[in-house]
Amino acid sequence: MIGRLNHVAIAVPDLEAAAESYRGALGARVGPPRDEPAHGVTVVFVELPNTKVELLHPLGADSPVAGFLERNPAGGVHHVCYEVPDVAEAARKLEAEGMRVLGPPEVGAHGRPVIFLHPKDMQGTLTELEEA
Ligand SMILES: CC[C@@H](C(=O)O)C(=O)SCCNC(=O)CCNC(=O)[C@H](O)C(C)(C)COP(=O)(O)OP(=O)(O)OC[C@H]1O[C@@H](n2cnc3c(N)ncnc32)[C@H](O)[C@@H]1OP(=O)(O)O
Numbered sequence: 001m002i003g004r005l006n007h008v009a010i011a012v013p014d015l016e017a018a019a020e021s022y023r024g025a026l027g028a029r030v031g032p033p034r035d036e037p038a039h040g041v042t043v044v045f046v047e048l049p050n051t052k053v054e055l056l057h058p059l060g061a062d063s064p065v066a067g068f069l070e071r072n073p074a075g076g077v078h079h080v081c082y083e084v085p086d087v088a089e090a091a092r093k094l095e096a097e098g099m100r101v102l103g104p105p106e107v108g109a110h111g112r113p114v115i116f117l118h119p120k121d122m123q124g125t126l127t128e129l130e131e132a
């Protein structure tokens with residue numbers, strides 16, 4: 001069912017400093033910061049030849065990233081995102097297999113539907129599925 005690795009997301013305490021590490025030290029192509037209020041995050045995408053890195057910083061009072069950064073103040077890998085052909089179909093199949101799908105599909109940072117699978121059902125890794 002899963003296809004390409006769409007992105008690896010890293011929660012960071014300082015978005016501009018993190019963007020500069022990728023832009024300056026690593027020489028990567030780094031996009032501008034973008035607020036995603038529906039998801040409670042500000043994101044910066046780092047474009048790599050074979051995938052992307054999504055730098056995440058909490059936005060607003062109820063950000064799903066805030067607790068993670070409290071536990072990991074220096075930042076860390078927050079989730080991985082794989083592409084699937086049909087997110088709704090994937091959610092049905094995975095729920096039938098007993099996995100916790102964290103809410104209904106929502107439009108993600110690339111304008112396509114996404115869902116999240118609970119990290120405790122995915123070897124301790126929060127997993128996002130994005131419709132290809
Ligand atoms: C920009 C849009 C979009 C895109 O298109 O790319 C995005 O990526 S949005 C990214 C942000 N959105 C989300 O993360 C949505 C889904 N996340 C959630 O619903 C919550 O973050 C969560 C996964 C349910 C965790 O909630 P939280 O309140 O932070 O923690 P809990 O206390 O409930 O944690 C329970 C348990 O799970 C461990 N945990 C929490 N987060 C992670 C994580 N990112 N990776 C691995 N493990 C995680 C946490 O440590 C707890 O473990 P125990 O202490 O052992 O119980």
Ligand SMILES: [Co+2]
Binds near residue numbers: 007009054079128
């Ligand atoms: Co993501």
